[in-house]
Amino acid sequence: MSLFGHAGRRRRIGPWSGLAAVAMVAFFALPIAYLVSVSFKTPDQVLTGHFLPDAPTLYNWGETFRVIPLVRFLVNSLAVACFSAALTLAIALPATYAMIRLKVGGRFLPAFILATYVAPPVVALIPLFMLLRWLGLLNTVAGLVLVNAVANLPVAFWLLSGFLRRLPPEIDEAAWMDGAGHATVICRIIAPMLTPGLVATGLICGILAYDEFLLASAFSNDEGSRTLPVAIALFQGERLINFGQMAVASLTGIVPVYLIGLFAQRFLIGGLTAGSIKG
Amino acid sequence: MASPATPADRGLPGAMPGRSRLVPWLLAAPLLVGLAVFALYPFLDILALSLSKSSLGRPFQHWPILANFLSLARSEEFHAALLRTTIFAVPVSLAELVLGLGIALLLHSSLREARWVHSLILLPLMTPPMMVAVAWKLILAPVGGLLNGVLLGWGLADSPVSFLGTMPAAFLSIAVADTWQWTPFIAILAYAALQVLPDEVFEAARVDGASPAKMFWYVTLPMLAPTLLAIFLLRVVMAFKLFDLVYGLTFGGPGFSTTVASFKIWRTALQEFDVGLAASQTLVFAVLVSLVTLPITWLHRRSEEWAG
Numbered sequence: 001m002s003l004f005g006h007a008g009r010r011r012r013i014g015p016w017s018g019l020a021a022v023a024m025v026a027f028f029a030l031p032i033a034y035l036v037s038v039s040f041k042t043p044d045q046v047l048t049g050h051f052l053p054d055a056p057t058l059y060n061w062g063e064t065f066r067v068i069p070l071v072r073f074l075v076n077s078l079a080v081a082c083f084s085a086a087l088t089l090a091i092a093l094p095a096t097y098a099m100i101r102l103k104v105g106g107r108f109l110p111a112f113i114l115a116t117y118v119a120p121p122v123v124a125l126i127p128l129f130m131l132l133r134w135l136g137l138l139n140t141v142a143g144l145v146l147v148n149a150v151a152n153l154p155v156a157f158w159l160l161s162g163f164l165r166r167l168p169p170e171i172d173e174a175a176w177m178d179g180a181g182h183a184t185v186i187c188r189i190i191a192p193m194l195t196p197g198l199v200a201t202g203l204i205c206g207i208l209a210y211d212e213f214l215l216a217s218a219f220s221n222d223e224g225s226r227t228l229p230v231a232i233a234l235f236q237g238e239r240l241i242n243f244g245q246m247a248v249a250s251l252t253g254i255v256p257v258y259l260i261g262l263f264a265q266r267f268l269i270g271g272l273t274a275g276s277i278k279g
Numbered sequence: 280m281a282s283p284a285t286p287a288d289r290g291l292p293g294a295m296p297g298r299s300r301l302v303p304w305l306l307a308a309p310l311l312v313g314l315a316v317f318a319l320y321p322f323l324d325i326l327a328l329s330l331s332k333s334s335l336g337r338p339f340q341h342w343p344i345l346a347n348f349l350s351l352a353r354s355e356e357f358h359a360a361l362l363r364t365t366i367f368a369v370p371v372s373l374a375e376l377v378l379g380l381g382i383a384l385l386l387h388s389s390l391r392e393a394r395w396v397h398s399l400i401l402l403p404l405m406t407p408p409m410m411v412a413v414a415w416k417l418i419l420a421p422v423g424g425l426l427n428g429v430l431l432g433w434g435l436a437d438s439p440v441s442f443l444g445t446m447p448a449a450f451l452s453i454a455v456a457d458t459w460q461w462t463p464f465i466a467i468l469a470y471a472a473l474q475v476l477p478d479e480v481f482e483a484a485r486v487d488g489a490s491p492a493k494m495f496w497y498v499t500l501p502m503l504a505p506t507l508l509a510i511f512l513l514r515v516v517m518a519f520k521l522f523d524l525v526y527g528l529t530f531g532g533p534g535f536s537t538t539v540a541s542f543k544i545w546r547t548a549l550q551e552f553d554v555g556l557a558a559s560q561t562l563v564f565a566v567l568v569s570l571v572t573l574p575i576t577w578l579h580r581r582s583e584e585w586a587g
Binding site for chain 1 (some may be wrong): 280302303304306307308310311313314316317318320321322324325329333335348382385388389391393396397398399400401402403405406407408409410411413414415416417418420423424425427428429431432449450463464467468471474516519520522525526527540541544545548549554556558564565568569572
């Protein structure tokens, strides 16, 4: 059974399809495969430009963790991802329920929320910088959590409304009949039934926060709150030639998201397709 | 209430709670506050900043009202950045759409069982863009880069090629890295759309003796059109935000030849500290994004009508 949820018989692959499949796999695997390969090369071996290391070494792996506080940056990144995703969900779930089921804001509000997504984040850079400075949250993980949580609200609303529309409204109506309040309906009925949707939305918002660079680079300027993408951008500027260490630092940042990708693939694909496919 | 069938309207006891409009608004309130902070406040602030002389440390020094916009109207560098962003966003998104659809068809027809391929194409999508930039930088580097290693090793080049330091190679390099990252996104969405197409239509076409090519052009593509246009719209919007790959791969160079709008605005604000000018650039850029995406939105609406 494929994770894409179909059940069909195996078909013969023609030569052109086979060629296209091989080209596709090579294209998508190549950059990551080379990153892994370079992480095991000494600077001398890097210069050869060969695909595989001539004599693989673990030197870069030890050295990079010694030279830069990668663990600190990784912890910062993970903290920003987890806490901001949780905050995004906590804000977006009741609001989505209110807008989709209780028709708060009519048709205008949902459209307006999606429209805000069109604006590039650089738009909010200067005003948010000043706001965070005023709140004393520049250079703090808390500041980045707050900014990412708010920035991902339109995405969360879009995904959650896709999931919520698939639940029959009779369920909430039955609960109302039993005298349940809105808060009870959301916590006891909607949230449990939306679990796959909440997991998918949380993962996607978490990954977006984990990957975010522009705002993080502007709002955190010390090691205490620096996230991995920002650290890698700075590292790259400082030590241009040290490809092996750059590869190690990048892979360290990639591994956590890839693990999520492998183990939560079903949720992720469900989440990615929730908003766009009307089923 | 919109639905006439709610228990409250039927006058049942223990009917829908909070007949007052207050509770639903309270549920939405945190999101509205968030939106006000992230969308409304920045918009008003940008509007005010664009009309003022402001630096990062000292905003609103004086109000030369239209001076920023007049200087933008004369700035060829800024016009070039806007044009560059559009030239990037639309064709690259289109290329990704075509490639992504191709991959979706391939997955649908031949690779349904190959679970590991499905996992593999999810990975570029999840890689943080800054790490995508590093990975491609290692491939494209003049010294120690994989591509140059291959070109020199096979005698296809006499000396190392500086892919990121020359035009148009630098621009194309960013496009390739972007394609690597985002084509899987389109492939996954298009694949999901293919899965829900009704089988009967294909059966009917097959009975009529339609060739695979005809089937694609006259059956599959028209039915997918609304979804594909929606995905295209989303991708164009995202491509206009391009920043990380430029920062990581070329830092806007060589010269200013890969300086896209987001990067230009960022430089004006955080490198040159002219926040007022950056704010006016932001407003002009936002208008451009709307103008470019409007026709796609219109097409999408029309295609939904055609598709019924």
